Amino acid sequence: MVSETDSLALVSNQPKNAKSAIIQKLSKQWPLTPKQLTHAVQREYGMDITYQAVHKALLELEKEKVLSKEDSQWKLNPEWLKQHHTFVEKAIQHYQGKKNHYSIDLNKTEPQYFEFDSFTDFCVETANLIGNKILCKNGEIAIVIMEYGYWSFKFKFEHLQVLLQLMLSAPKSVNFIRKITPFGKWIQEQYRRVGAVTKENGAKIDIDEDLILQGNWIIEIQFSPKSKKIIEHYWNKWKSLEDGYREFGLKEEPKMEIRVKITKNIELANFMRKQFDKYLQEGK
Incomplete structure (x- = not known):
């Protein structure tokens, strides 16, 4: 080859x-x-x-x-x-400083790829992406399927404003968390406080990766095995925001390997949304 x-x-x-x-x-x-x-x-x-x-x-x-x-x-x-196109596209992103940042072509139907080595940047950028209605102007309900729940390692209080803006622009967004952990339960409570619908039985959803649906867009998120272990370690160790402060308040957060694929696909997005709506109705 x-x-x-x-x-x-x-x-x-x-x-x-x-x-x-x-x-x-x-x-x-x-x-x-x-x-x-x-x-x-x-x-x-x-x-x-x-x-x-x-x-x-x-x-x-x-x-x-x-x-x-x-x-x-x-x-x-x-x-x-x-393969050659993907290689060149990734190289351009690195040289233009697009790592840890979304720069989306809204007219492009081919998949767009982004990489993050910071879990904090990933959480904040993704919340801004949905909350600022970049993918859809009407602020459609977002469906978010996560393995552990998203909360930045290096938390700042302005991140609460980002979370609030997210829920104001896409009220009643639905969050599924597949694996329940002590810190994951605390995260769920914060989601509920700003109006999100959070489901604790997300383990029943037969999806291995993290996924976000909003409008006609599908966001697929892949964490490397090492990155998953890092999140699982701290999410089982922590029980509140103070635990995260003590861990990373004065030191750097661990490097992660996060790959995000964003695709505009009207038919597939509508089909997936219907499937999740059906799942929600069955869970009532």
Whole structure:
């Protein structure tokens, strides 16, 4: 399999070998036969290369899953394109300082990915995302499914204002917590105080990851196994806000690995919402 760094070399604007020239040509015109590609490499890129050499390069690129073949014609492998796009998109986010921050294209229907290494930033940014009606102007009810419940490690009192704004903009939002812990129970009580509907039987929902539905948008949240263990440790250890202050008031919070996927999908969002509404009715 071609590595990401090798992939970047293959898509160089100035091809230096047959493989990169083939990829450049197929990014503009496809599908093409080996004969057509040989002529293109020779004429458009000025390479002195034989048909046999081009055919060998095609077979190697197919083995590396860069190209796919239809009958006797070749094109770029859609899966390779998707992986390459994700790699470049993540690199751009890092270089533009988009880690620990949401920057969403509301017109984009493809999934958008974001990463957080701070649980505090994740909690605050996600609350702001929903509370400020960024995804939907009408402040539709948000359905939030969590494994442990969200509360920032480095809590500040202005975070209460963020939580209050969230509930004012999306009243009667529904929260499911799948695993009940001592600190999780305290979090549930805070959610209820600002008007959220909190369900303690979230364990019955057959979903492994955390999920948020609002409007036509689906937010999928994945924590690394190590990050889950960190949250579980403190949520079982703490019983109130004071415990968190004592733990992280004067020291840095642990680094986390949190990946967020945000997708606009009207049909799927409506279907999932109906399923959760049905679950809520059954639970009454």
